[in-house]
Amino acid sequence: MKQNLVVIGAGMASGRMLENLLDAAPDAFNVTLFNGEPRGNYNRLMLSPVLSGEKTYAEIITHDDAWYAERGVNCRFGEHVTKIDRERKVVVGKNGEVPYDKLVIATGSAPFIIPVAGKELPGVVTYRDLEDTNAMIDVSIKPGANAVVIGGGLLGLEAAAGMQMRGAKVTVIHIAGHLMERQLDPAAGYLLQKALQDRGITIHCKGATKAILGKDRVEAVLLEDGTVYPADLVCMAVGIRPEIRIATDAHLEVGRGVVVNDQMQTSDPDIFALGECVEHNKQVFGLVAPLYDQAKVLAATLRAEPAAFRPVQTATKLKVTGCDLFSAGDFAEGPGREDIVLRDPARGQYKRLIIEGDKLIGAVMYGDTADGSWFFGLIKDGTDITDMRETLIFGPSFAGGAKADPMAAVAALPPEAEICGCNGVCKGKIVDAVLGGANTLDLVRAQTKASASCGTCTGLVEQVMAVTLGGDFVANANPPMCKCTDHTHEDVRRLIKAKGLKSIPAVMQELGWKTVGGCASCRPALNYYLLADWPLDYTDDRQSRFVNERNHGNIQKDGTYSVVPRMWGGVTTPAELRAIADAADKYAVPMVKVTGGQRIDLLGVKKEDLPAIWSDLNDAGMVSGHAYSKGLRTVKTCVGSEFCRFGTQDSTGLGIKLEKLLWGSWTPAKVKLAVSGCPRNCAEATCKDIGIVCVDSGYEISVAGAAGMDVKETEFLCKVATEAEVEEVVAAFVQLYRENSRYLHRIYKWVAKVGLEWCKEQIADLENRRALYDRFMLSQSVYQVDPWAELAADARKWAPMADLTLEAAE
Amino acid sequence: MNMMTENWIDIGALDDIPRQGARLVKTARGCVAVFRAADDHVFALDDRCPHKGGPLSEGIVHGHSVTCPLHSWVFDMNTGVAQGADVGQVGTYAARVDQGRVLLSTAVLDRSAA
Known part of the structure; x- marks a missing residue:
């Protein structure tokens, strides 16, 4: 007597199970197969090639009508199951009941819909089945179509690439900092983003969807940050969850999925x-390999043969033509784990292996994934890799010798890449000179002028020479930025511009960083270089800043902070002084001290009190004095012509104007100014980074003074006649410093390196001076904001996240 | 404390801690810094550098290490051991993430005074 077997869901897992079962025991069961979709089993993994037009639906059908007919499967396609009646052992479909002896639930998963306004508008689809795929094709082939994909995971990117290949203009909105963050680390995510952008797809990371806009149909997507992307179609691909409703209704045990034992x-x-609807040992499954294992186990169980499901390691490959990436195993850092990183910027390749003890436990690869299955084998089999460890990352075909080349970044630069910014010398010109016989740095300088001005590109010029001359050239030893890289600060700055690098992962990948996430020395430097070079494109990374800049206060030795409100030009009012006194009382500030920069320091404020005290001072009209920043600190002034009988100009007024011009700007190291009203120099302007001394005929501007570890008098830069010219010269000079100095070098150290004469030329050239001023003002349009007002708004983040002081130990 | 029956306290959502940053948890015996690495691993360390008592929670997080903000000692957050030439160790406590929540071992409550 045949048993009745009912299967709910004709997906890839149940399809494989039926193959296994009916091949081994063709006469054991009467099979009824329900499917909500009006068709049988097809290879869902191949929907992406169908979307992109590389395959047709007919090519991806796994089981056609004939297959079901030959095996006597009673197909109930397009019919939803409404209920399982366990008492009577029947399955209730829309078109009637079917009795079962054994029942298989293979309902798969349902896409997760983010709960935003407009999610039910026509034109909003998910990416699960052929209907979704066809909807995306229909929109994409219309001329000028815009599509937005929400979700930069595996599925979302395949949807984006497919629609782009069909002709749509596609934008991907992703909530995390880099694409496919569950499968890729930031470096590989960056390479993937770059490849997708190169083919015309817009990628918006750290983007949270606020609403989907449209009247009768979707028209646009609005993000929390205010960005709006036009959309004729929105594909939500933010994740899936097991489809368990029918099992829940039948009172089967469910967790995140339908709970099954080792026998399914x-x-x-x-x-x-x-399939995707089950939960086994607290784990749910989304990739096909473990589902096929489940199919084998269930087919055996139904034939009353012993079998047990054991989940295995899985590997991921993105099915986007032209983007080769691979990840397998566990690639998080952890105790006792070591990384082997190989970056080949020239070929856009990245490989990372994660080793624990004597075993390979994870691999992430981008660019060249040919060795992926070999690495995957080593992970799955737990192979002892001790003997091949040294050369493991080069793969199975390693023939010896090849080592990562620190010059790769320079070697990969195109001939037109600018090496020397001062004299506009590109790589090709230097190579030509070297090939023409210029085999020393001096000869190259003489013939091309490369590195002949400010000199910061010397390291790069030497590398170009080394690449061109091969082993015959010995460069000057110039220490690298930190242990994470072989490049000097100067090289890194220049390459950021030459290669258009706009994020920390981009720099680390393209310049061959040797560590995974940098260190406390290079991260703040990179963050500064990027925000100084790309004020509009780069977003300041708070977590790459030293504590003082992250918390906008100087940390004291006991972990408290100092709070210093700005006093423009050192001028205050009774109202401001009252507000400061009130704040000092209210927050029990242990010390109130007058600083050397003509303002008042409230010392010893607890971190959790910072937002409140800032807010109080804000209310009294004061803003942060940036007394902690690598940025503009103070502009010290004397009283000048307004009160002083010797004063020649309004030094106080000019100081206030300069402070209002420069505040909020980030610089390589701190910047202090002073304006004295006459040559008696009461404001001590001649030992500042920039000092202005007023005289009867105008203003003498001098720079590069120091009064710290080194003491040094300023050097004369230029003399101008009007306050407006002072402002332009000072802003232009600060910008010159911002663009060219290495991080943490004060102005006097930087000027000693590039030479005062070079600085004078830059400022004397009026067109250049104006351009520097304009670039400074552009940066100020982004960064001249009061951090107190910005940060006090979310005070919650400044307090401890939990208080366990009242919890008793057991 | 019996390791076989480790108990956990839910201290908040993972998203309340910035990536490559930390938040504090107050206990009767001082503050514990709970770190979130770039790869979303979490670590709990005493918030006191053994050198001069610097708040490690304010350090720069790189990989699974943190650099003390006061004098740049670097600690491996897995073990609490100082790296390089510096010698010292900070207390560490078991921490893990479960469904977006950060769980801290109750061992944190009855640690001996630092």
């Missing part, structure tokens, strides 16, 4: 489940 049996001994 649910809490009802006659009901089984497999």
